[in-house]
Amino acid sequence: MIRVILPAHLKNLAKVSGEIKLDVPEQPTQRLVLNALEEQYPMLRGTIRDRQSGQRRAFIRFYACEEDLSNESPDEPLPDQVIAGKEPFLIVGAMAGG
Amino acid sequence: MTGVRLLVGTRKGAFILTADGQRRDWQVDGPHFGGWEIYHVNGSPADPNRLWASQSSGWFGQVVQRSDDGGKSWEPVGNDFAYEGEVGEHLWYDGTPRPWEFKRIWHFEPSLDDPDTVYAGAEDAALYRSTDGGKTWNELIGLRTHESGPRWQPGAGGMCLHTIILDPVNRDRIFVAISAAGAFRSDDAGDTWLPINRGLRSGQIPDEDAEVGHCVHRLAMHPSRPDTLFMQKHWDVMRTDDAGGNWREISGNLPTDFGFPIAVHAHEPETVFVVPIKSDSEHYVHDGKLRVYRSRTGGDEWEALTNGLPQSNCYVNVLRDAMAVDRLEPCGIYFGTSGGQVYGSADGGDSWTAIVRDLPPVLSVEVQALP
Numbered sequence: 001m002i003r004v005i006l007p008a009h010l011k012n013l014a015k016v017s018g019e020i021k022l023d024v025p026e027q028p029t030q031r032l033v034l035n036a037l038e039e040q041y042p043m044l045r046g047t048i049r050d051r052q053s054g055q056r057r058a059f060i061r062f063y064a065c066e067e068d069l070s071n072e073s074p075d076e077p078l079p080d081q082v083i084a085g086k087e088p089f090l091i092v093g094a095m096a097g098g
Numbered sequence: 099m100t101g102v103r104l105l106v107g108t109r110k111g112a113f114i115l116t117a118d119g120q121r122r123d124w125q126v127d128g129p130h131f132g133g134w135e136i137y138h139v140n141g142s143p144a145d146p147n148r149l150w151a152s153q154s155s156g157w158f159g160q161v162v163q164r165s166d167d168g169g170k171s172w173e174p175v176g177n178d179f180a181y182e183g184e185v186g187e188h189l190w191y192d193g194t195p196r197p198w199e200f201k202r203i204w205h206f207e208p209s210l211d212d213p214d215t216v217y218a219g220a221e222d223a224a225l226y227r228s229t230d231g232g233k234t235w236n237e238l239i240g241l242r243t244h245e246s247g248p249r250w251q252p253g254a255g256g257m258c259l260h261t262i263i264l265d266p267v268n269r270d271r272i273f274v275a276i277s278a279a280g281a282f283r284s285d286d287a288g289d290t291w292l293p294i295n296r297g298l299r300s301g302q303i304p305d306e307d308a309e310v311g312h313c314v315h316r317l318a319m320h321p322s323r324p325d326t327l328f329m330q331k332h333w334d335v336m337r338t339d340d341a342g343g344n345w346r347e348i349s350g351n352l353p354t355d356f357g358f359p360i361a362v363h364a365h366e367p368e369t370v371f372v373v374p375i376k377s378d379s380e381h382y383v384h385d386g387k388l389r390v391y392r393s394r395t396g397g398d399e400w401e402a403l404t405n406g407l408p409q410s411n412c413y414v415n416v417l418r419d420a421m422a423v424d425r426l427e428p429c430g431i432y433f434g435t436s437g438g439q440v441y442g443s444a445d446g447g448d449s450w451t452a453i454v455r456d457l458p459p460v461l462s463v464e465v466q467a468l469p
Contacts, residue, residue, distance in 0.1 A: 009134065013161060043174035045177070046160065046177050047158040047159055047161065051177075051180070052180060057157065057159060059157040093157045093158070096156070096157075
């Protein structure tokens with residue numbers, strides 16, 4: 001079970017509150033978590049990563065275990081603490097705009 | 099008619115303003131999608147409760163929202179706006195080639211008779227159509243791949259397709275306008291396109307009367323005269339009476355002919371409204387006075403409409419999609435400003451009141467006459 005926390009605007013868009021819990025098969029990676037997230041909440045497609053290229057949108061960051069994972073390979077396994085459900089995977093809107 | 103509904107898009111959400119046919123007392127509902135830029139909200143002529151909203155942000159990209167109950171509730175629908183085939187290149191501000199890159203939807207134009215069909219104008223310029231209620235979007239590729247496409251260039255606001263007019267008589271005819279490429283017409287439901295810019299002169303481009311490259315800000319048509327179009331260009335107010343075959347300038351006695359919106363009276367095809375802006379480097383109204391100008395002669399002769407509008411220390415702008423007319427009697431006219439005011443006139447422009455004063459900067463205003 002992977003715990004995911006969305007930024008406020010995407011919570012509103014997906015009509016959720018609090019954490020999202022996702023079943024991710026195999027060895028969870030950023031890509032597999034985002035695949036599962038978009039499968040469960042199709043309205044989030046295109047808001048976190050580009051629909052065509054799969055690239056993370058420029059002002060989106062991925063944090064977990066007090067680390068910035070944004071520039072890790074999307075196919076790199078997530079930290080053990082996230083896989084174990086002890087720490088959430090945070091999707092964050094970058095600080096921008098003053 | 100039982101009333102009117104204004105659909106207002108702002109920098110920080112959408113607002114829905116409603117009134118009865120008297121148009122004196124207004125209810126303000128919103129913000130919907132608070133914090134997001136809402137470039138446009140528009141309603142279906144075939145089903146007034148079917149609304150479309152373009153919701154976007156620099157963080158999260160483009161979302162399309164649809165309402166089937168007049169804006170009481172909304173559901174996100176498809177947002178996959180792909181450029182079909184080879185993406186190609188247009189000119190960047192510095193004159194170098196740059197690949198087309200989708201940024202947002204500027205404008206929705208619902209079909210005149212099918213609630214599930216809607217057209218969407220994009221930045222970077224492209225025209226999309228959905229025929230399944232917004233689930234999927236298909237590009238009308240003949241426009242972007244027109245041979246002139248590599249010569250199109252963005253205006254200051256981006257290379258946006260901001261105007262879509264569906265001809266109510268010749269149903270295969272569509273007009274669009276792009277900043278800064280110009281106006282285009284299709285006579286085959288969007289398969290092929292013809293630049294219709296003859297007669298435009300733009301001092302900001304090397305060849306003043308080039309086939310494309312003109313910064314057209316807005317087109318307007320009266321449905322009873324589909325061959326007559328009015329245009330607010332970057333500078334110059336223009337008209338054509340042969341569906342864009344030739345344009346002539348009708349700026350006449352306007353204090354400045356720079357501006358963004360242009361609209362035609364609902365019942366008088368030769369009555370036209372513009373909001374002159376001082377210049378392209380200042381982007382606020384002339385002399386600190388907010389004045390709508392009305393021509394009852396199809397252009398050339400203009401009168402200032404000031405009753406109820408601020409006539410000192412006013413420095414707002416009115417954007418291209420932020421003026422609309424209703425079909426009630428007498429005709430109502432509405433516009434929104436960069437200062438967050440939405441003004442309305444229920445008497446054809448003779449007098450104005452502020453419906454609401456302190457919204458976020460207004461990007462778009464549409465009006466629906468409710469049955």
